[in-house]
Amino acid sequence: MAKPILKFENVSLSYDGKLVLDKINLTVNEGDTFILLGAAGSGKTVLLKLAMSLIQADTGRIELLGHDITHLKETELFGIRSEVGVLFQEGGLFDSLNIADNVAYPLRNQKSLAAPEDEIAARVLESLEFVELGHTLDKFPSELSGGMRRRVGIARANVTNPKISLYDSPTAGLDPITAHTIMSLIVKQRELRKTTTVLATHRYQDGAMAANYHWNNAMHDVVRASPYGTYADLNTTFIVMDEGRIVFSGTQQQLEASRDPYVSQFVLHQPPPKLGQSGERGHQLPA
């Protein structure tokens, strides 16, 4: 029996009289990968913030890691949030702290994660090496490139070994090569640390990568989990959002078969799904 780790029941939210989320229902099970596709303004960020109660829903119920978080007080939320990793769309790295202190921040401030300084230092280094930025400890966020800052954000999100990680548009505004690196790090985290993954993106190929690629430690890159032309699936659910409503929910195969104009336009607007030599990079394992 799959264990639900994040659940929305009839969640609605409006800003200034405008409905930005309309009766959202969804369930993310432990170990799943959950891809949230949607155009700009469709409500992805708002949904992720609701998921850790950084904002409050108007109506509905949200359950995270077995707790009903809909009406919890901030102090009661801290313990639950310490088991959640989050990468913010705008980065959310602290300008005034160097990279090491940024990554150490959750370890130093979450009461439930308190640890001695030398252990923190070791975990910070490990987490930064995971994203191949072990050499940037003393740098400040403003000294790094946009792609490097995203990687630091991933390191900070995952330094606590969260049960679930929320990534808000991790590839937005990046070149295709860097975007690939970011996505492969997210897959690496998912596979090596068994992290349930929720990913908001407007790039269909991000979801395709999560659904079809494994991390291969020996090759140090992602590899296809099944031959080109087939769907590996990898416990990946796609939902498509349009102006605060979920207009599609299902597997990649169902998504590609959808006849809904908004949904299919979303998928087909990406590089052609010619299988075998698509925009997806990575190595194919010899059979």
Added chain:
Amino acid sequence: MQMDSIGVGSLPIVALIGAFSGIVMTLQMSRALATYGATSQTGQVVSISIIRELGPVLTALLIAGRNASGIASELGSMKVTEQIDAMRALGTDPIQKLIVPRLVATALMQPLLTAIADFVGLMGGLLIAVTIIGNTANQYWSSAIDILALNDMVQGLMKPFVFAIVISLVGCFYGMRTSGGTQGVGLSTTKAVVVSSVWVFVIDVLITQIFVSLT
């Protein structure tokens, strides 16, 4: 760190404004006092107006311009880059981490800066009283000090304290509710300065009214 940026950073400009307001006040008053043949009272007039009003209000306007804007833009850019969300997500309370230190720093530094402005203002007055009006330094000082009652000192320190709380809270308020990217940060900053300056005058009237009715 907060105290440094509010205190040391504002010191030169506070001293400058204090000196000029003392000088100008004394020049203006000298004519009026001369018509009543009361130039020996220069010290009194200058010290009362500086300690009760000019010192606290001018310093507050300066701090509103420097610090309400600084706080609003700093917190505003943290808000739009989701650093505030990150703090909450990673186990800290932004009110404790960001607002309380700024409030405390301003509330401690502003009375101190006001006292400095008052002192430099009195020195400016002394300069004019001695060189232009023809008082002796002794005459100026004794008339300046004798007139001051406890009431004036309390008023002169309470005003900057209350102004400080209002200025930093207004700065924090507009900073924390910034939205709409970098443009939003600019907007919050402007609003923080305007609103806190207006509050300074409103509160000045209220406090003055209270002290006037007390005596």
